[in-house]
Amino acid sequence: MRFLFSDHELDTDLRELRRGGERIAVEPQVFDLLVHLIQHRDHVVSKDDLIETVWGGRIVSESTLTSRINAARRAVGDSGERQQVIRTIARKGFRFVGELAPDAAPPRERTPEPANGGAPQQAEAQPSEPTLRPALDRIAIAVLPFTNMSGDREQDYFSDGITEDIITALSRLRWFYCIARNSSFVYKGRAVHLKEIGEELGVHYVVEGSVRKEGGHVRITAQLNDVATGSHLWAERYDRDLADVFAVQDEITQAVVAAIEPQLYAAENFRAQRKGPDNMDAWDLVVRALSHYWRVTRQDHLVAQALLEKAIAFDPQYGRALGLLAATHIFSAHMGWVDMAATLPVAERAALAAIHADSEDPWAHYALGSVYLFERRFDDSLAEFELALRLNPSFSPARGIYGVALAYCGRWEEGDRAARHALLLSPRDPFAGIYDGVAAYCQFVGRNYTEAIRFAREALRLRPDFVGAHRVLTAAAAMAGQDDLAASSLEALRMAQPGVSLSWLESEMPFKLDEEREHYVGALRRAGLG
Numbered sequence: 001m002r003f004l005f006s007d008h009e010l011d012t013d014l015r016e017l018r019r020g021g022e023r024i025a026v027e028p029q030v031f032d033l034l035v036h037l038i039q040h041r042d043h044v045v046s047k048d049d050l051i052e053t054v055w056g057g058r059i060v061s062e063s064t065l066t067s068r069i070n071a072a073r074r075a076v077g078d079s080g081e082r083q084q085v086i087r088t089i090a091r092k093g094f095r096f097v098g099e100l101a102p103d104a105a106p107p108r109e110r111t112p113e114p115a116n117g118g119a120p121q122q123a124e125a126q127p128s129e130p131t132l133r134p135a136l137d138r139i140a141i142a143v144l145p146f147t148n149m150s151g152d153r154e155q156d157y158f159s160d161g162i163t164e165d166i167i168t169a170l171s172r173l174r175w176f177y178c179i180a181r182n183s184s185f186v187y188k189g190r191a192v193h194l195k196e197i198g199e200e201l202g203v204h205y206v207v208e209g210s211v212r213k214e215g216g217h218v219r220i221t222a223q224l225n226d227v228a229t230g231s232h233l234w235a236e237r238y239d240r241d242l243a244d245v246f247a248v249q250d251e252i253t254q255a256v257v258a259a260i261e262p263q264l265y266a267a268e269n270f271r272a273q274r275k276g277p278d279n280m281d282a283w284d285l286v287v288r289a290l291s292h293y294w295r296v297t298r299q300d301h302l303v304a305q306a307l308l309e310k311a312i313a314f315d316p317q318y319g320r321a322l323g324l325l326a327a328t329h330i331f332s333a334h335m336g337w338v339d340m341a342a343t344l345p346v347a348e349r350a351a352l353a354a355i356h357a358d359s360e361d362p363w364a365h366y367a368l369g370s371v372y373l374f375e376r377r378f379d380d381s382l383a384e385f386e387l388a389l390r391l392n393p394s395f396s397p398a399r400g401i402y403g404v405a406l407a408y409c410g411r412w413e414e415g416d417r418a419a420r421h422a423l424l425l426s427p428r429d430p431f432a433g434i435y436d437g438v439a440a441y442c443q444f445v446g447r448n449y450t451e452a453i454r455f456a457r458e459a460l461r462l463r464p465d466f467v468g469a470h471r472v473l474t475a476a477a478a479m480a481g482q483d484d485l486a487a488s489s490l491e492a493l494r495m496a497q498p499g500v501s502l503s504w505l506e507s508e509m510p511f512k513l514d515e516e517r518e519h520y521v522g523a524l525r526r527a528g529l530g
Contacts, residue, residue: 003038004101005085008076010034017075025281025314029054030071037072037086037096046093056180058171064358067317069094074315141205141264142179142197143167145188146220149212158245159211162220165253166207172362172392173261175286175320179203198227205233205264207256216242222256224263234263234428257394258425265290266430285311286321293328294430297465298337301328319357319364326351326367330374333508335467336497340374340508347371362388366398373405374510381405396426400435403442409512412445433462437469444476444523445516452476453485467496471505475523486527493529502529 003010009018012035017024026034032054037045047065051058054068069088070080076098078085085098143166148159163185170178179201187197194206209222223235236259240248268287289307292300305328311321329347333340348371354364369384385402388395403418419439423432440455453476459469470493477486493500502521511517 003035005038005098006077010038019077024075026071026075027282027315027318029068030075030315033068034072034075034096037094038100041096041100044089044093044095049093056177064319064360067319067357070317071315140177140179140201140203141170141207142184142201142203143170143207144197145185146208146222147210149210150214155211155213158213158218158249161249162209162211162252165249166222166256169253169257169392169394170207170260172394173257173264175363176264194225194227194230203227205267207260213242218242218248220252224260226267233267234259254394255425258396259428261394261396262294262426262429262431282311282314282318282321285314286318286324289321289324289328293324293331296331296335296431296434296463298332298335301332301337304328317353317357319354319361322350322357323354323361323363323367326354327363327370330367330370333374334370336499336504336508344371344374348375360391362392362395362398365391366395366401369398369405370401373408374508376510376512378405378409378510378512382409394425396422396429396435397431399425400431400438403435403438407438407442407445408510408516410445410516412442416442416446433459433466433469436462437466437472440469440472440476444472444479444520447479449476449480453480453482465496467493470496471500471524474527474529475520478527479523490524490527490529500529 001012003012007020010016011018015031017026017031017034033050036050036053040049050065069086073079073083073086076085080088083097085096087095087097089095143163146159146163148156164181167178167181167184170176183201197206198204204227206225206227207222208225209220212219218240220238220240221235222238224233225231226233236256238252238255240252242248265287268283269291285307289304289311292304292307305325308321308325308328312318312325315321326347329338329343329350332338333343333347347367351364351368351371354361354367358364365384365388369381369388372378372381372384382402382405385398385405388398389402392398399418400422403415403422406412406415406418416439419435419442422429422435423439426432429435436455436459440452440459443449443452443455452472456469456473456476459466460473463469470489474486474489474493477483477489502525505521505524506517509517509520511520
């Protein structure tokens with residue numbers, strides 16, 4: 001269906017908004033919100049109605065709703081001051097008040113009056129107005145009920161519980177929509193083709209799996225499927241002893257969700273790459289930026305920042321882009337690619353703006369936690385990472401960098417547990433090399449140099465350009481008396497970070513304890529760094 005108003009054209013079939021024939025980039029939530037307001041223009045739409053429709057009933061903050069309303073107004077040339085198209089009705093909600101062209105929403109034909117006094121003739125069925133599902137163009141996922149393979153119907157509760165926990169956990173991923181339990185459970189016990197599920201639920205990705213529970217042992221398989229191609233994007237098997245049923249259920253859920261999240265980003269990036277540069281919207285730009293962010297090189301971070309700046313130009317209140325932009329800036333400074341003093345204010349502004357746009361986005365708090373760490377606001381930093389993990393316990397990047405923050409505070413054992421937890425949750429994560437590097441630094445702080453060397457080497461195997469791992473490997477080798485390794489590692493470090501020096505380490509690394517600063521700097525001095 002097309003809606004024409006002012007010089008705009010909104011096409012629900014193509015999911016496009018145009019002004020004067022030119023396509024306007026809008027993110028999916030904003031498009032869905034705008035369509036819902038237009039389709040219900042005959043009355044005031046309450047906030048609860050919008051949340052139920054656009055967010056699928058998920059809890060969202062007032063600032064998130066406001067930012068999406070503002071983005072919808074900008075997309076149609078309106079503003080909060082003018083309110084000529086979208087009007088705010090105090091304490092009631094919102095209403096679309098723009099004037100639609102006469103042919104935008106043709107009325108349904110009436111049943112013709114009988115000419116001979118007989119029974120009325122049956123009018124030809126008219127297509128009903130399309131029902132809008134929330135954000136079903138690229139970033140929606142459904143979790144089908146896991147199949148109980150135990151041969152005992154009494155065990156259905158366990159497989160259903162795993163499914164419901166995964167749905168709940170995926171719903172915490174603010175960058176994706178997870179179809180509600182009641183919708184996906186209609187497929188329980190039915191053999192349905194993936195494409196049919198995709199059409200009925202409007203999703204591009206489907207998670208399915210099975211549970212086999214025998215005695216005190218359980219085997220759970222899970223896989224992520226691309227509906228369009230029918231291909232498996234990811235699959236894994238988990239074998240656990242059932243000492244504590246609920247603990248195992250929680251562990252499996254976190255592991256599945258942590259593994260799925262980066263696969264979704266990768267799949268979305270692949271879709272975005274097939275679009276021309278002029279056809280990418282803010283979401284496309286963010287997932288493209290993520291693919292560069294994972295690579296942890298200086299050039300990739302520059303590319304990521306350029307893509308994110310373009311996304312923010314589309315929508316200045318786009319929390320996802322702002323949070324990731326803050327994270328790229330602070331990581332670049334930590335690696336020594338850019339000046340820390342100049343970067344911190346830029347990163348902090350972006351992180352605070354991300355939280356203002358969506359205070360419940362874990363990425364925003366992850367970014368702010370990273371900023372606070374390098375501002376030496378250690379308690380605030382740890383609190384932000386902990387909040388990010390409460391919002392999404394499966395958020396491996398936050399758990400990994402939380403580990404390094406703990407180590408900088410001297411709490412290396414807790415930091416090591418956090419890094420290993422991130423690796424356990426998501427061993428194939430694009431950031432796995434970073435988690436290994438964090439574990440290496442934690443072991444260095446704990447004076448376990450052999451383990452530090454082992455983890456640093458694994459980090460460099462996964463990410464050869466990871467500056468942090470080069471630094472730890474050089475320091476640990478020097479303290480372990482492995483002079484040849486220390487010399488070769490220092491050479492590699494100087495190539496990865498040409499400006500590295502003892503004075504840079506002393507001033508830029510956020511050590512909370514003086515003794516840890518001297519331990520680290522002294523180790524690199526022993527390796528030959530000046």
